[in-house]
Amino acid sequence: MATTSTSTGDIKKTKSVEVKKKLNVLIVDDDTVIRKLHENIIKSIGGISQTAKNGEEAVNIHRDGNASFDLILMDKEMPERDGLSATKKLREMKVTSMIIGVTTLADNEEERKAFMEAGLNHCLAKPLSKAKILPLINNLMDA
Amino acid sequence: MQRQVALIKQSLFDQGYLDEQFIELEELQDDANPNFVEEVATLYFKDSARLISNIEQALERGSFDFNRLDNYMHQFKGSSTSIGASKVKTECTMFREYCRVGNAEGWQDRRGPRRLHVGPSNTGTDQ
Numbered sequence: 001m002a003t004t005s006t007s008t009g010d011i012k013k014t015k016s017v018e019v020k021k022k023l024n025v026l027i028v029d030d031d032t033v034i035r036k037l038h039e040n041i042i043k044s045i046g047g048i049s050q051t052a053k054n055g056e057e058a059v060n061i062h063r064d065g066n067a068s069f070d071l072i073l074m075d076k077e078m079p080e081r082d083g084l085s086a087t088k089k090l091r092e093m094k095v096t097s098m099i100i101g102v103t104t105l106a107d108n109e110e111e112r113k114a115f116m117e118a119g120l121n122h123c124l125a126k127p128l129s130k131a132k133i134l135p136l137i138n139n140l141m142d143a
Numbered sequence: 144m145q146r147q148v149a150l151i152k153q154s155l156f157d158q159g160y161l162d163e164q165f166i167e168l169e170e171l172q173d174d175a176n177p178n179f180v181e182e183v184a185t186l187y188f189k190d191s192a193r194l195i196s197n198i199e200q201a202l203e204r205g206s207f208d209f210n211r212l213d214n215y216m217h218q219f220k221g222s223s224t225s226i227g228a229s230k231v232k233t234e235c236t237m238f239r240e241y242c243r244v245g246n247a248e249g250w251q252d253r254r255g256p257r258r259l260h261v262g263p264s265n266t267g268t269d270q
Binding site: 030031032033034036037040041043044077079104126127129130 | 175
């Protein structure tokens with residue numbers, strides 16, 4: 001668990017940078033490096049994760065109706081089934097997990113908007129980091 | 144030895160081969176994941192070698208399948224961005240632009256007669 005500390009006189013306060021409860025996360029990305037990075041980010045904030053190599057795998061994981069993720073990190077461009085299509089399909093399947101789309105800086109506003117309209121809760125640009133994702137997760141969890 | 148490694152690392156930052164994303168990776172390394180940076184770097188080199196081999200094979204076929212090349216470059220750019228391999232990321236952006244406009248000459252000029260290489264002794268395309 002990473003912590004930051006501030007001291008006020010003799011009192012030392014330690015601010016936890018973990019999420020407030022244990023998250024169960026599905027990481028959907030066709031890149032092995034990015035999957036490993038995101039796995040570690042989730043682990044570093046106290047969550048647990050499962051991975052899928054593309055949108056089709058992500059949909060298949062949910063087909064039996066037993067999957068229960070708090071959060072899905074969904075890459076946009078993937079083979080077999082891309083993030084937009086996978087998000088639409090998951091919402092059609094009544095999946096209520098929070099879905100954060102992961103885009104690149106090259107994606108334009110229209111592309112991001114189309115991705116959001118597919119059923120995302122939020123969108124973040126790669127590369128993800130603990131600093132980017134933690135406040136968002138905590139805000140979404142509080143909502 | 145550690146000082147040598149630190150100097151090499153600083154040199155990679157100074158020359159623009161690495162960017163702040165690499166520091167993000169280092170900050171994710173802790174007692175629970177003591178080899179995280181090495182594991183990610185190893186994955187990156189392995190993946191990069193595969194992508195470069197695919198690209199070289201696609202180019203050796205003679206005809207430019209820009210969609211396929213762009214797909215490979217997209218993947219390469221994504222993982223390079225995530226590890227902080229800044230120069231490689233920039234090169235990938237350039238090659239993707241050539242794919243977008245169908246510029247086969249640009250590809251050949253930029254690549255030249257050398258073969259692409261990414262490995263522990265290099266962190267970008269051969270210069």
